[in-house]
Amino acid sequence: MDNIIEFKNVSxxxxxxxxxxxxxSLEIEKGEFVFIxxxxxxxxxxxxxxxxxxxxxxxxxxxxxxVNVTNLKRRKVPYLRRNMGIVFxxxxxxxxxxxxxxxxxxxxxxxxxxxxxxxxxxxxxxxVGLSGKGNRRPSELSGGEQQRVSLARALVNNxxxxxxxxxxxxxxxxxxxxxxxxxxxxxxxxxxILVVTxxxxxxxxxxxxxxEIEKGxxxxxxxxxxxxxxxVTTALETEMPDIDEIVESVVSGDTAEFEPIKEAxxxxxxxxxxxxx
Amino acid sequence: xxxxxxxxxxxxxxxxxWHNRIMSIASVCVLVSCLVLTGSAxxxxxxxxxxxxxVSDSNETTFYIKENLSRVEAVYIGRDIxxxxxxxxxxxxxxDEAIKKYxxxxxxxIFQRMADDNPLPDAYIVTMKDLxxxxxxxxxxxxxxxxxxxxxxxxxxxxxxxxxxxxxxMSLWVVVALTIISLFIISNTIRATMHSRRFxxxxxxxxxxxxxxxxxxxxxxxxTLGFIAxxxxxxxxxxxxxxxxxxxxxxxxxxxxxxxxxxxYVAGAFxxxxxxxxxxxxxxxxxxxxxxxxxxxxxx
Numbered sequence: 001m002d003n004i005i006e007f008k009n010v011s012x013x014x015x016x017x018x019x020x021x022x023x024x025s026l027e028i029e030k031g032e033f034v035f036i037x038x039x040x041x042x043x044x045x046x047x048x049x050x051x052x053x054x055x056x057x058x059x060x061x062x063x064x065x066x067v068n069v070t071n072l073k074r075r076k077v078p079y080l081r082r083n084m085g086i087v088f089x090x091x092x093x094x095x096x097x098x099x100x101x102x103x104x105x106x107x108x109x110x111x112x113x114x115x116x117x118x119x120x121x122x123x124x125x126x127x128v129g130l131s132g133k134g135n136r137r138p139s140e141l142s143g144g145e146q147q148r149v150s151l152a153r154a155l156v157n158n159x160x161x162x163x164x165x166x167x168x169x170x171x172x173x174x175x176x177x178x179x180x181x182x183x184x185x186x187x188x189x190x191x192x193i194l195v196v197t198x199x200x201x202x203x204x205x206x207x208x209x210x211x212e213i214e215k216g217x218x219x220x221x222x223x224x225x226x227x228x229x230x231x232v233t234t235a236l237e238t239e240m241p242d243i244d245e246i247v248e249s250v251v252s253g254d255t256a257e258f259e260p261i262k263e264a265x266x267x268x269x270x271x272x273x274x275x276x277x
Numbered sequence: 278x279x280x281x282x283x284x285x286x287x288x289x290x291x292x293x294x295w296h297n298r299i300m301s302i303a304s305v306c307v308l309v310s311c312l313v314l315t316g317s318a319x320x321x322x323x324x325x326x327x328x329x330x331x332v333s334d335s336n337e338t339t340f341y342i343k344e345n346l347s348r349v350e351a352v353y354i355g356r357d358i359x360x361x362x363x364x365x366x367x368x369x370x371x372x373d374e375a376i377k378k379y380x381x382x383x384x385x386x387i388f389q390r391m392a393d394d395n396p397l398p399d400a401y402i403v404t405m406k407d408l409x410x411x412x413x414x415x416x417x418x419x420x421x422x423x424x425x426x427x428x429x430x431x432x433x434x435x436x437x438x439x440x441x442x443x444x445x446x447m448s449l450w451v452v453v454a455l456t457i458i459s460l461f462i463i464s465n466t467i468r469a470t471m472h473s474r475r476f477x478x479x480x481x482x483x484x485x486x487x488x489x490x491x492x493x494x495x496x497x498x499x500x501t502l503g504f505i506a507x508x509x510x511x512x513x514x515x516x517x518x519x520x521x522x523x524x525x526x527x528x529x530x531x532x533x534x535x536x537x538x539x540x541x542y543v544a545g546a547f548x549x550x551x552x553x554x555x556x557x558x559x560x561x562x563x564x565x566x567x568x569x570x571x572x573x574x575x576x577x
Contacts, residue, residue, distance in 0.1 A: 052483070054570035081485035094477055105477070108285045109486035157484060 004030045004161060004192050005051060010060030012046050020046035022216035033187040035203050036196045038213035044196045047213065048165055052084060053077050065160060082110060085154025089166035091146045093138035100134035103152045110157060120156060128152045128182060144175030151182065161192045168199055180206055286490065290497025293470045300466035301502055307462045308506035308554065311455035312547050316514045318448035325441040328531050329434040336405060339428045340418055341398040351399060354423045358401055363414045366404040372397040398425065456554065463502055463558035467495050471566060478566065479574040488567050496559035503555030507547035514543055
């Protein structure tokens with residue numbers, strides 16, 4: 001199968017001197033669903049920025065959809081991005097526009113005809129389960145619904161890849177499952193999905209390929225080593241204690257059983273390298 | 278580039294003008310002053326050029342003679358002038374006649390007080406055979422004892438041309454300065470809009486909008502400001518020109534260019550240059566922004 005994303009020995013050093021990626025290599029095939037995990041500052045966002053060509057690598061080669069984008073000319077960058085739909089953690093919806101217009105905006109911005117917009121937007125809103133909410137403002141919707149709008153906007157130009165950067169970071173756990181479920185359905189239609197996440201419950205629940213990045217390197221990839229899945233989820237568990245459980249136990253006054261986790265988390269935080277931006 | 282989605286982005290540009298109205302008003306004001314000043318300078322020089330043209334074939338030169346000369350002395354001076362080469366005709370023009378003529382053109386009131394104490398000198402009006410020898414003829418006449426100075430419409434034209442040159446140079450610099458200020462203020466206005474729309478810009482870029490597309494609303498905003506300024510400037514020029522010309526022609530009688538002959542050219546030039554400056558401001562203000570990527574656009 002063809003690779004849709006290919007990193008060959010990619011390094012990225014920011015002007016500040018931070019080594020965000022260190023000789024990272026990985027391949028993602030067309031139609032795959034991949035979770036990217038790793039502590040904050042591990043290099044996940046740099047990885048995404050390199051794919052979107054918001055940053056250029058210091059060393060190495062990046063191929064997207066068969067095209068070498070390592071040193072893509074600036075005026076060609078927009079056309080590269082039309083292959084991708086981006087879903088942000090903070091939704092990035094424009095509140096003075098209706099839900100419909102937020103989704104339509106992505107089409108209008110690349111010059112789609114009004115008739116194409118009229119046909120496509122209702123279809124996509126239905127796909128993400130937001131039929132009938134087109135006239136609402138994003139702020140009138142729940143977090144989960146807002147993320148669906150964001151997803152609809154990412155989907156509307158029919159991209160080959162959906163890149164979701166912590167898509168469940170700002171929504172409650174049940175909604176999170178629904179969003180990933182939705183992404184799985186979209187993936188079933190052939191769209192490649194890349195999800196950056198901290199949430200081990202999600203990663204464990206959906207049995208997908210998991211790539212773990214740490215200190216700028218790919219340290220495990222379940223595609224090449226099935227045991228990595230166990231390692232990754234275990235690592236995530238100790239790294240990222242479930243905040244809801246902690247809150248619950250703090251509220252109920254029973255914090256004893258979480259002390260070790262909190263200590264571990266505190267140590268981890270100290271060890272984390274600072275991200276360059 | 279497909280242009281089908283343009284309508285939406287153009288509409289956004291118009292909206293920007295209203296959203297940002299305080300800054301829009303400031304931009305329009307500066308641009309109006311720039312355009313009106315340029316327009317005034319151009320119309321001034323057109324009028325001067327017209328006067329210069331109309332008098333260049335006028336073949337009557339006035340030579341004032343010294344005051345307190347006796348009648349006989351004056352007659353001798355007249356004869357001497359007639360002897361100068363290239364002089365076709367000499368005619369005595371007394372200060373009483375002069376003041377009568379002025380009274381006729383300028384109105385009685387101003388000269389009422391001067392009736393007894395006429396400050397004007399006596400003069401000879403000289404007609405020349407060959408106007409191409411004007412300068413040397415004037416020089417020869419001025420050598421005659423008792424001839425004080427020359428005053429012809431030609432001389433006035435010469436002075437006017439000099440003043441015109443000065444005004445042209447000065448207004449050129451003022452216009453250059455004002456154009457730069459306009460560019461600066463309009464691009465700042467647009468930058469303010471851009472700041473409030475940085476979210477949209479970042480989304481446009483992330484979905485793969487080309488820089489041309491990202492620019493459209495801001496260029497439209499600039500052009501709209503330019504157009505509004507052009508319309509206001511045209512109206513202002515119309516009334517300003519009429520008012521100023523009626524005052525000037527009252528003092529210095531000459532046929533000015535009728536405003537209706539030029540107003541359409543003025544309007545056209547204003548619209549073209551106003552919209553050009555506006556569009557340029559839009560492009561300039563976005564330059565830095567377009568180089569930014571992702572969260573940089575949002576200032577994160």
